Amino acid sequence: MKLVFATNNKNKIKEVQALLPKEIQLLSLEEIGCTEDIPETSPTIEGNAIQKAEYVKQKYGYDCFADDTGLEVEALDGAPGVYSARYAGEVKSSDANINKLLKELEGEEDRSARFKTVIALHLNGELHTFTGICSGNIIFERKGLQGFGYDPVFQPEGKTLTFAEMSLREKSEISHRALATRQLIDFLTSYRPQI
Ligand code: IMP
Numbered sequence: 640m641k642l643v644f645a646t647n648n649k650n651k652i653k654e655v656q657a658l659l660p661k662e663i664q665l666l667s668l669e670e671i672g673c674t675e676d677i678p679e680t681s682p683t684i685e686g687n688a689i690q691k692a693e694y695v696k697q698k699y700g701y702d703c704f705a706d707d708t709g710l711e712v713e714a715l716d717g718a719p720g721v722y723s724a725r726y727a728g729e730v731k732s733s734d735a736n737i738n739k740l741l742k743e744l745e746g747e748e749d750r751s752a753r754f755k756t757v758i759a760l761h762l763n764g765e766l767h768t769f770t771g772i773c774s775g776n777i778i779f780e781r782k783g784l785q786g787f788g789y790d791p792v793f794q795p796e797g798k799t800l801t802f803a804e805m806s807l808r809e810k811s812e813i814s815h816r817a818l819a820t821r822q823l824i825d826f827l828t829s830y831r832p833q834i
Pocket residue numbers: 706707708709710723724725733754786787788789790802814816
């Protein structure tokens with residue numbers, strides 16, 4: 640079975656491919672000739688993941704899975720959420736996004752937040768979604784140099800380190816993306832098509 644992972648990140652593909660049964664061959668967007676930006680215009684994280692998976696199925700005919708991630712901050716009514724990448728503008732600068740987040744939270748006592756990843760899978764005419772959530776708090780200033788995005792200001796619940804102070808392995812044990820990916824892999828590993 641050939642299945643598109645709607646990304647061009649070769650490392651992500653390699654990681655997931657290594658965990659799947661051999662009968663499932665993952666293809667990147669590049670490998671199917673999809674070089675355009677896939678629209679992400681939904682007002683929800685789940686909607687964007689579904690939109691990307693359906694776009695690939697409709698335009699290229701391949702079964703596909705796609706992911707979308709956002710940071711939801713309690714005191715900001717769930718913002719930046721689906722707008723996490725462009726919170727401080729279309730340039731999509733993580734540094735500017737963190738600055739804006741820290742400013743918006745000035746004087747707020749409740750700094751609880753959560754990362755949410757949704758993976759949408761379009762397979763044999765059916766749509767399945769898998770959600771991974773990692774809860775934690777936004778700290779007051781950046782700590783750590785690893786990772787990306789909001790990692791330097793996000794401290795997962797029960798931990799004393801931010802994501803940016805953790806090794807990739809430590810982060811992957813608890814991260815939103817890893818939790819959603821594990822559900823997808825469990826599903827695909829035990830998948831038997833209906834005849
Ligand atoms: P995407 O859906 O993976 O493109 O993520 C949207 C935005 O959320 C990115 O631009 C990052 O700023 C942020 N983000 C996603 N995943 C993480 C993470 O694991 N740590 C920190 N920030 C993240």
